[in-house]
Structure formats: structure tokens, C-alpha cells
Amino acid sequence: MARSQTLHEYNISRLNIWFAALAVLMVVVVVGMVFDDYNRSWKKYQREFVRLEQEQLGEARLAASEKIKEDRLTKAEERLTEARTELVAQREQLSELDKKHIQVHSEWYRIDQNFRFYKAEYDVVKYEFAVANERHDEAKAEAAGVKLAEMGLELQRMRVAREDAIARREAIEAQMDELRDAETKAQARLAKITEDVDLIDKRLATIQDNWFNKARNAAMLDFIQPSLRVNQILPAGLTYDVNFGVTDRVDRCTTCHLGIDNPRWEDAPQPFTTHPDLDTYVAAASSHPLTDFGCTECHGGRPRGVEFSRAAHTPRDEEQRKEWEEKYGYHKMHHWVLPMLTADDYEAGCVKCHTGVREIPKADTYNAGRQLVEHFGCQGCHKIDGYEDMAKTGPSLKRIADKLTPEFAYRWISDPKLVRPHSVMPQIFHLQNVVGGKDGDPTYWSRRTTAEINGIVAYLFDKSETTDFASAAVPRGNPQRGQQLFESVGCQACHLVAEEEDALEVVGVSPRQFGPNLEAVASKSTIAWTYHWLKDPKSYDPTTRMPNMRLTDQEASDITAYLRTLRADTTTPYGQEPSDPEMVYEILMDYLSNTQPVATAAAQLDAMDERAREVLLGERVIGRQGCFGCHLIEGFEETLPIGTELSGEGSKPLNKFAFNNQHGVEHSVKAWIEHKMLEPRSYDEGMHLLPLEKSRMPRFNMTEEQAKLVTSNVLSWTKHTVPQENQRNLSASEQQAARGEKLVASRNCRGCHIIEGQGGAIASLIEDTGYHPPNLFNEGAKVQPDWLVRFLHEVSPIRPWLNVRMPSFEFTEEERGVVANYFMAVADAHDNPYPQADLLTYADSGSGSGLFELYKCQQCHPSGALSADAPSASELAPNLSLAKNRLRPDWIVSWLTDPQSQMPGTRMPNFFYDDGEYFTDEAPEEIEALRDYLMTLE
Template identity: 25%
Template structure:
């Protein structure tokens, strides 16, 4: 019974149909296979579509250029000129084919052939003689002997003889060549002129034929930089990056801007794209992946001016490079603002003969007691063009710092009061001030832009008259590291200049000592001031007695461009700062997030304390430099280029001794502002009739403007040195 039951069950299973299931599974298998093939050949290889479109655009561009050239060639004006050139060539041929000219031409041609054969033989013998001479010189160097010496002398004589014969032959051939050319009646010239008209059209015709004949292959283009172990495949999408002409303004079909400057000095086959623009150069399966704009990728793409930050990784020796203007402006600002006074940064602050700010050891002699607190609290309130930042100090803090500086300065030794100057003496002071060239470095108007040295419009509110006289007489006697030169003025002349400077703004200023400044001698206040000076690192820029050996208070910035973003303190503003950069989380684009933090820090250094309770000593202390947007961008680009990873020597731009000397010379010229008085670059005047004059402009007060030529100018009919 059970056996028959089992047999019935087996029969039922055998009668079951799995057709629908097999159809579904087969369909799924086919679909998955098709998806896998599509994903592998299309989705994961977007560069193929970019290359196809690029070659299509390139073909269309050539076709457009051909049509343009054809239209130009077929225009009435060009056709008229073409026919004229054609007629000239035909007439020239007719003249050339005349029997007398043909006979003379053939005769001279034969003579030229004979002479050329003789010349070739002599040149060959001269080369053989020179080689033998070099061989003998080598043997003589290894084993000197009189025999070899005589052989060398004989060969040299032989060589001179050949040279003389060659010169004679060339002298005979030259007039024959000239006569042959005359006999042709300009055939070569007219042929060249005629061929030039359809040349552009023919060039594009040849390109179109080549394009149709040999279809470009779709392939991955790769530059492998062995020293860095990087496979750069950017050109697989940016196929036309080093093309002479862009086929489209759309990316990735454009060619690189300023090719001669960038690609000429950094050929892609050696540098790739990644050294300047970064990104994930080996990725080819998607645009975002290739650009490194994916989570946790440490070096996402640098676009536009941001790519200039990479220049500093190769160009280490201070030579300013064309095309890196934003970066070099950032470097200049970093040095000029004295950022390295607080932040240790390799390559900055290496001039040990220069302090960022003036020494404060002699402050009692130098400044008026009633001025010092207002300056410490708000430097730009007194002088808008000053480089000193605002530390956002309270009145009490400013007074405490002033008290410490006052009590730790050298005792006052200059008590000279300003005498009463009459109008004639003030005019003399004004004349001396302008004559010696003070205005080359100093501005003297309240609204003037920042110049090389401090603005002197409110100098009388700040400085003691007696100190100013001694300073003008001998600046280095007061401050050995100052860059101001000694103008070798007598004390009488120095007092006239000091009187002129202080008289201009002395109206309404209280007499020195009339305001009670006894608080400057308060010991407890000075003790508080000492702590504030150590906290804010004033000794990083200024020489302060008792603080000469203290170190820098800020974070080292030598590798800020490689610093991990999670180590930056965004405070409670992470969402706001990243949102302004188009990010939700810093991992989306680490480079953009780092730059967003740097930008925010430079714009408002202490904003990250907002909404947080902190003890006073734990609060952020970086001062506000009042930077403009373009200055912030320059600094962000420069700081982003300071990396921990060092490139191999093969990629570092090394300077010759001459170039190194030029860099150092330019640094010294900038340090001492030589260009304030001297013109170091040539001017160019563009005159009518396409005349360009190179030289130097000399200004004469009464006679007008004179331009001194630096080189001969035939069009003007003047020689170098003439005006």
C-alpha cells in the first residue's frame, strides 16, 4: 500500500512543470548579463563617450575652419589678388624661358655644380682633419710628446688652409647664386605668394582626409610617474587639453589656457595633471571619482586659481613664477603681516636681520605716554594703513600691556621740547623732506593708501619731538635693525624736518605730560600686562625686554595644507561654514572643507568661540588683520600649498647661481624699497605708425616729460641714450 502511495507521489512530481520558473530565471540571467556588459563597457568607462564627442567636435571644427578658409579664398578681394599673383608668375616664367636667359642660366648652373662639388670635398676634408686633430690632442693629453705636438700643429695649419679655400669658394659661389636668382625674375617669390592663398584651405582639406581615412582609436591615455608611483589618466577625458585650439568652450573639451606658460614648462607626459590640479588621477569610472570629490579622498581637485597653491611644492627657492600671481601675493602678505611671528613656518621669517615690528625697549623715549594705550587698543583707528592687527582688547587690558612695556623700557634720556618754528623754517623743513625723498617710502596724507613705511600724517600725536630729531639724524643708532637709511642730515636740518612733520597736526594736541599717566607705573597693572603679552605673543613681532628667549605661541603652519580636517576646530559653526562651501559634511570634499575653515579663520579669527563657555585664558587669541576678500583668497591658496609630503628632487625647480643671485637681489630691493626712488624696469611708449620705444621716463618740472631711449630706434631716427 505504502509502495503504491510513494509511486503516485513520484509520478505527481514528474508531471510538475517548471517552465515558468526557468523562463523567469533565464530572463533574469540575460538581464543581469546585459547589465554587466553595459556597466563594464559604458557606465564604468565614461571616457569613451567623452572621446567620441571630442573627435566629433574636432571634425566639425576642422570642417568649419575649412569652410571659413574657402569662403575667404573665394571672396572677390582675395580672388583679385590671387589672379594678379598668378599673372605675375606667368610673366616671370615667360621671361625666364627666353633663349638668352636660358643659355646663361644653364651655363651658370653648371659652374655652380662644379664649385659645389669642390666645396663639398673641401668641407669633408676639413672635418676629417679636425677629427684627426682632436684625436691627437686626446693622445697628447694622455701622453705628451714632441712628435704628437708637431702632428697637431701640422693638422691645425692644414685646417686653416682648408678654411681659407672654403671661404674663397663660398665667395665665388655667392655672386653666381645671386645672378641665378635674378635670372628667374622672381619665380620663387611669386610661387610662394600664390601658394599662400589656398594654403589654409589645403591644410584643412588634408586634415579632413586624414580624419576620414584613419579614425581615432578610443583608448585610456596614461602618464606614469615612476618616482611618485602615480598613474595619471586625466587625458583620457581631457583629450584635447594640449591641443593648440579648443574645439569647444565646454569641459572637458577645452584646451589648457596659457599653454605656452603652463604646459610648455610642465609637459603633461612628465608632470601629468595631478601634480598641479590633484584629484584621483588613476580613476576612470566616473567624473567625481576622477576629480577626487568623493568621501575621505585627501586631495580633491584644485580648480582655477586654487591650483596655484601647488606651485610652492616645486618652486621652493623664492623665485616668483609667472602664472602663480595669487600664490605669490599670499606669500608676500604672509611675510609682510608677520604671520611667522606667531606661527613657525618653514621658508618664512628667515631674515634674521629684520624684526616684524619695531623694538619696544626704547618706548619711553620714543612715544608720548597718552598715545600708547589708544594705539594698543585700536591700531587702525589711529593709522588705517598699519599692518598691526586688532587684538580686541578692553581698556583695562590695553592699559595693563602699556604699563608693562613702559616699566620695562630703557629709562628716558631725551627731554628736548619742540621749539616754536616760524613759517620760513617750516618751509625749509618741507623742502628737505621732499628733497631727500622721504615720500618715496612715507605717505603724508590722512587718506593715503598704505606705502612701504608708516604714514606720517598724525606723527605729532605719537612721537616725542626730541626722539624724532635723533631718529632722523641716525636711525640705526636708535634701532639697529631698521631699514631706514641714514640721509646724513645735520642735527639742524633734522630738527627742521621734525618740526615740519609735527607742526602739521599739532593743533588741538595737548602738551606732552599735561595728561596724568601715572597708571603706567602701577606694578600690579604691569603684572597683568605681562601675562597678556605672553598670551598674545607680542614678542613674536617686537623686541621686548625680558622676553627675548620666548618661543612662538601659534600652531605650526609648515604643513597646514595636509592637516586632517577633523583636527580643525569649527566650534558650533561647522554646519554654517561647510554649508557656505556647498558641503554637508567635511568628508564630502576634504580640500574644500579645509579651505572653508581657513577662509573663515582669516575673516573672523575668533568666531569659533561663539556660543561656547570658555575661561578667558582658553579663548581664541588670533587678532583681526582686517583683510580684504582678495587678500584672504591669496592666503588661503598659499596655505593650502604647504604640504607635509615632499616631492622627489626630479620635480623640484632648482635655480642657477645667477638666478639665485637675482632672487636675493630682488628680495633686498624689496626689503629696502629701492624702487621707491629708482626705476629698475624699462618703460615702453607706443607711438603712432606702430612705433614702439623702449627706455626710461625722466620727469622735468618745467621742461615737460622726456623719454630716454635704451636702444637704437631707426624709425624715430634716434640712438640709445638720446631723449
């Protein structure tokens, strides 16, 4: 080589040192890269799980081996040894058989192969035959036909030979089995004894820390068949919306939540803990098996995430967030729109599939939230999917002049809660963003508010129709009797009085909160109105949900007298003052110049007198505040509600919520909504807004608990949808049940009756259970639908001794049908009460009549005047002459057989049957005879 050191541009030995150093760097970097890729956080959990499982299995193995009875084990082992010794004695015979078996088997192998090869050739000729015919090559076809016939015979012969070989082989095998029989049985017996331990050993072997498991989980090798790996579930049909398309939902949660479906991990630490409700979720036999539903469809979060933060876990509160930050380096996934729901709101995930129903079984938080949303009437101002066609929350104001004085209306609108602290009506004025001064005028908002409220009052009274209520005379009533009636006829099923409401222990809404709280009612409405309202509510307001209690004039005037005693001090800081005409003008200019030129607006106003301006102002303010969302108001019957649509609110991205200056509010959708519920106007703070730009959301005085429940419900309103076939689709009868449920809720049937195990709210006020309104358990299977429809149309009391009255609801024909169908649907009853024709003959009514006397049915079921030995009124039962048209014959049979099964807690004694046995052999016939008699009794 002619190269010399001096010819080089660089010092080569120094380059070599550089090379060495860089090579080392590269190796270190590559190792680091592999390690970084290998060292995934989920592996830590899987290793920990394996360790815990080893421990658990070790303990289980110990317990299982302790269970094995020592003597049985030794006996089984001895027997096995014995069998084996015996086998040794027959060694020669066995080896002889073995040889024969090998010979026969090889013979079979050869024959079988020949057969299959020949069969292949046969099939080729078959094909040739078909082709020749297709080409009309008759000569060829004929030759092939002849060949096929020959070959067919040969094939048949070969088949017989093959079967013969198999038979011979099986005969030898049978002989061998016979010789080995004792050993096989002894072995099976032993295996049976050690079964549990063996099973554990088998599982242990797969998770042992042996070289095999270590090697397959080693870096660079773990692509083949590792035991530590990402677990994933692909629930069929469920998708994940990637905005411009959908992909399959892939849930990887079980990569770390390894014990989720195994009850043995109940007490294990997270993330291994068992799902708390395996009866309903996750378990294969539950209604929501893991493989069909996955995790994130209900819980939210990022399905594919396998790292703590990247799974979009959501901390319960600030404290937990801090804990997570320390423990897991937690940070929020900013790009994930639907983070995991926290424990308080899990049920918000249910409604995606459980659509079309008011209540979801077991989802207590959701149901309570929904009740509250309906109670406060959120749907009055906001369009919400699933809350359509609901009755307005407040009363109609079309005839307000008959009911109230303008002075009272003014006070009420100023702040309803000051007049009636338990009113559902929210506060609209004097809230934080509409008080104080403006542009250096310290009295601006107080003057403006006065003018606006005066305007509303002026509009309402101006448009109010009047009836003759006001002038009609009201008979004098007795307040004591009135109170008795109030407390007995059933008013309290829907109405509470004053502080009574605070004593209710209820999550969500009690049926007793259905109607308005009646505190201060005397200060509110006039005597004449109260009296006529009680007598016939619908004549005043055809849309009201208040039913007709069929009160006599005297009763109505007594209750009126009692209600007049419910007076409270209604002097509030807001007495009616006249409006400042300049202010009225100014506000109207605000409104009018929004939609028309200032000059036109001014001209319009200048042409009006002061009263007309006030009325116009009222119309504008009502339109802006959306009073018509809850009240029927003349001129606003068709106006669209004022609030934002909330149908997708739960899935709205966080950055669409303006927190403005509310720095104390945690940065989450949930916290934003919750704060809005409690302090609806607070987001206006520190913003420069013109009067008409300010927030209009009224203040409901919700408790924190209520705000949480409502918020949880709002979170369930998402745009995320589940394919129809994956939803909980209602059957025809479930749909009828759902329709009926809505009606039952809208008329508050549960105020009095227990329906589907819920309700009967009024019962708590009636001590004697004999006076409770009837429990409607299994009602659909009990009564004839025709009778129910007739009964709802024209109520005729079944139990005249009850003080509580079934009101007349004045249902439409359709609604009556809905009720009847509802009860049949929930009781799973057929709509034909006479399923068998022979029931209509009532052959045994004669002997039934005797039994009727014998069992003294009429003692408790009086048909006319009470007999001398009649029990007290509370022990009475319905008149049996009603049975014919009212009850289903097959129900009477079940009822007489075992009353408790038909109506838990009934006082009806068991005459024929108890504890799974009839008292006499004749009992079944007697029951049928009684039924026949009842069905003919006039």
C-alpha cells in the same frame, strides 16, 4: 524509466517555469552588468569629442580643398595620365626587366641564405677552437684552427658573391626606376597639392563611424584595441603619496579633457577646451609640457579619477556646486585630502617646485598673497617654511619710553586702528570673544582688558631703556620747508599719509606701504624722538629698516616740524583708566596657577606690591598674545612664536578644522581660512572657554580681497613634496638672484628704483621724468661690482641735481656683496668687468678726446660748473669723470651704440647707430675711441 510524477517532492513542471523565469532574470542581470561596466561616463565625452572633431575636420577639409587651385590640380593629374600612357608603350621593356629582377633577386636570396648558414657553422668552429684551448686539448685546437682558416677563405668568397648579386639587382632596379621616373614625379607633385586634404582624410578615417570603429568599441570586444579608452600620463619622477609608500602619479584627466593641448579647441565647450596658456603649460614646447608635469601635481584633485566627482573637482562657489549637482550628480570626495584647487588658487600649486624664491614669474596671485603675508607679518607668530629669518614687522619696543607716553601706548594697544586707521598693527583686545560679562559679572571683560593693557604698558615702560633724546633740544623748524623736503627727498617711497593709502590701486602690497602710514604721527611720538629718529634711526633702534637719509640738522628739524602737523583726533573710547587691583590679582592667578599650585601662586603674588604685579601681568599678557612676534621686546628676544606652525596647513585634512558654531561657513579648508582671516575670533562663538583657552588670533581688518589672496597663499603651504630632481632647481646665479631679491625686498629698493621691471613707486609723485630716481635696468652689466660695493658703503651722489636721495642703508659687508651679485646675476653679467686684457690699454683715448669735444658730451654730462648753454637740471646726466671707476668698458660700447637697448626711455641720443645700421663706417671705431677716452678721463 520507473519514475512517475507522484514520486517527486516538487512539481517538476512548476520548477521548469521557475527555471525559465530565473534563467531570464540571470540573462537580464548579466546584460545589465555588462552594460553597467561598459557605460562609463567618460565615454560620453569621448563620443562627443569624436563628433565635434568630425565636424571640425569636415570644415577643415572643405577649407583645405577650397585652397587647392583647380588648374594646378588638373594639370598635375594630366601629367600623371601622360606619364602612365608613356609607360604603357614601354611595357615590354618593363616586363623584361621585371623577369630579370625576379631571377636576380632569387639568386641573391639563395646566396645570402648559404652565406648566413655557413657563417653560423663558422661561428660554431670558432667556439670549439676556444673551448679546446681552454681544456688544453691541443690536437683538437689545431684541427679547429686549420678548419677555421679554410672556412674563413670560403666565407670571404661567399661574401663577394653576395655583394655581386646585390649589385646586379640594384642595377636592374635603377633601370626600372628610370623608366618609371616620370610617373613617380607626377605622383609626388599631385600628392603635394592634395597634401592637406589627404592628411585630414587620414585622421578622419580613424575616427569615422564605420563598422570597424564600432566593433572595436563594442561591449565585450573593447578589451582588444578600442579607440575610446582611458588616456593616461605618467610624468617621470612624479609620485603620489599613499601614506605608507609612494606610487607613480598617473594622471587620467586627458580622458575627458581631450582638447587640452590643441589650440584648435580654444572655443570648444568644457571639458574639451584648450589650456588657456599653452605658451607656459601643457604644450610640448612650453616650460611645463604635459608629459613631464601632468595635471594634478599643480591643480590638485584625484589623478586616477575618470568620473566627474571621483576626480575630486572643486566647485568655484555654491552656485556652481548646485549646477554640478544637477548636471553631473556631483558629490564631494570625502576621502580625498587634496581636492582640486579652484581657479582663484591655481598658483598655490606652483610653490611645490618653485622653492627658495620670493616671487614666481607670472604667478601674480601667489606673489600678491605672499607680499600680504609678509606685510601683515603672519610669520611673526606662525612658523612657515620659506618665511624664516625675516625682519620683525613692527618697531623695537626696547626704548619705548623715549618715543611714546604710557597714556598713548594704552590707547594704541586698545585698538590701533582707532588711532591710525591704516596701521598694520592688528586689533588684539575688545574683540568678540573677549567682551561682555562672565559668570554674571557684566563688566568682567572690560575690567580684565583694562588690567591687561595697563599691564603691557607697565611692563614695556618698566623695561624701557632711556637715552638722552628726551632732554635734548630740538632746533626750531619750518613746516612748509619740511613738507617740501618730505615730498622730495624720498620719504614717500616708503611712507603714505592717511587716506593716500586708500587711493593706491594695488593687488598685494605697494612698496609705498613699506613703512608705517604716518597719519597722526604727531599725536603718537614726541618731538625730540622724531627729530633724532630722522637724523639717525639706527642710533635709536639698530634693527630698524629705516635708512639714514643724511639729513642736516636744519632739514631734520624742518621735517619734524612738518610731521608735527600730522595730528589727528585720537580720542577713542579707550582712555587709560587705572586697573582694578583685584582683577590684576585674579588674572595673575589664572596665569600662575596654570604652572604651579594655587597656594604657591598666591604666596608669590602676596609678596609683591601692586606695581610689581602689574608689570608681571604685562609680561604674562605679552607672552600669551605674542606681541614679540612683531616687536623686539626686552625679555622676549628668544621666545618662540605663539602660533601653530602653518607649514602643512594647505594639505591639512578638512576634519582637522573646527568649524564649531560657524554654520554659515562653507565646509571647505579654503572657506575656513578665509573666515578666520576676516573674523579671527569667531570660531570661539558658542564655546565655553576659560579666558586663557580663548583664541588669540588678532584682527587685521583685511579686505575680502586681501583675505582671499592670503588664503590662497596659505593653501600653497603643503606637506606634499615633489622629488628634488623634478623641482625648479636654481642655478648658482639664480640662487644669487633669489638671495638678492630677498634683500632688495627687505630694504624696499623698489620704492624708488625700477628693478627687473618692477617698482619705482615714488615716480608717480614726480612729474618731470628727469627727476626720477634711476632705473636699475641691466645695472649689473653696467657698473663695475667693486664700484657698487663702494657706493653702497658710502653713498656719493651720481646725479647731484636729483632731489630724491639715495639713503645710507648701512649694509654689512656681506649684504653689499649680495646686492652686487644680485645685479650681476639678473643681468647675466660676468663678475670681471675687464674680460679682455687689451681693454686696459685704451689705445685710442687720444682720438676719443676729440670726439668728446665734437659731440659736446659735457653739455649734458657736466664735470664741473655748468656751461652757458647747459640744459635745465632735469636734462642732466652723470659726470663722465666717474665713468672710469664706475662703468664697464663693454657696457659703454653698447650704450654709445644704442642707448635705448640699454635703458629704454633714456634721453641719451643715438650718435652712431640706429635701426640696425651705423651712421658711418668709422662709427664702431669712434665708439671704441670714446670708450678709451672715458676710461682714462680723470
